[in-house]
Amino acid sequence: MEENSGYIWPIEPKYKVAEHDKYGIRKNHYVLFKQRAHSGFDITADIGTKVHPISEGVVLLAEFDGTTTEGYDAFNDGYGNKVEILNDDGRRVVYGHLREFYVKPGDRVTKETIIGITGTSGGSRVPHLHLEIRKNNTEETGLKYTIDPLELLPKIDLKSLKEEFEEEPYASLWRILVSDNPWGFTKEDIPYSEDKNIIR
Numbered sequence: 001m002e003e004n005s006g007y008i009w010p011i012e013p014k015y016k017v018a019e020h021d022k023y024g025i026r027k028n029h030y031v032l033f034k035q036r037a038h039s040g041f042d043i044t045a046d047i048g049t050k051v052h053p054i055s056e057g058v059v060l061l062a063e064f065d066g067t068t069t070e071g072y073d074a075f076n077d078g079y080g081n082k083v084e085i086l087n088d089d090g091r092r093v094v095y096g097h098l099r100e101f102y103v104k105p106g107d108r109v110t111k112e113t114i115i116g117i118t119g120t121s122g123g124s125r126v127p128h129l130h131l132e133i134r135k136n137n138t139e140e141t142g143l144k145y146t147i148d149p150l151e152l153l154p155k156i157d158l159k160s161l162k163e164e165f166e167e168e169p170y171a172s173l174w175r176i177l178v179s180d181n182p183w184g185f186t187k188e189d190i191p192y193s194e195d196k197n198i199i200r
């Protein structure tokens with residue numbers, strides 16, 4: 001069903017979109033190396049790209065989330081530096097893997113506010129913004145509690161995004177993600193895979 005959410009893109013997408021970026025079930029995950037649900041949409045971005053809220057709202061959280069799951073000690077799987085905003089429409093939105101954030105809980109934000117800059121902190125191995133839209137104001141993640149951001153953001157033709165991401169050491173993994181064998185990566189292909197807590 002079409003909905004006019006009034007949302008904007010938090011950053012302008014420009015790089016090719018990989019299957020790994022999309023909302024839904026990933027056949028392989030580049031931190032956990034197994035099938036896993038993805039509750040958001042990932043927008044590949046140069047480190048340091050300014051991030052805006054998709055809608056007006058109030059900041060609920062701005063903190064480092066370094067969750068490590070499922071015993072993969074070397075593989076931090078968290079959101080990294082994240083900002084969570086309660087939109088005025090009642091949805092909670094998570095902006096993950098930031099390099100830095102510039103807001104604090106209680107701050108009122110508009111679409112003009114710069115809430116932070118993109119990075120690759122937490123469970124990220126290619127610089128990107130993880131955008132997650134929860135159906136309501138819940139701390140729960142997962143497909144049951146979230147909406148595919150592409151259903152709510154201004155429509156774009158993903159195939160029109162053709163730019164190549166070139167910053168090493170991330171670009172070698174990114175090229176696999178956008179290749180004809182997008183799930184064919186192994187631990188050897190993952191930059192900094194032994195580096196547990198570094199914020200990038």
Ligand SMILES: [Zn+2]
Nearest residue numbers: 040041042130
């Ligand atoms: Zn993501």
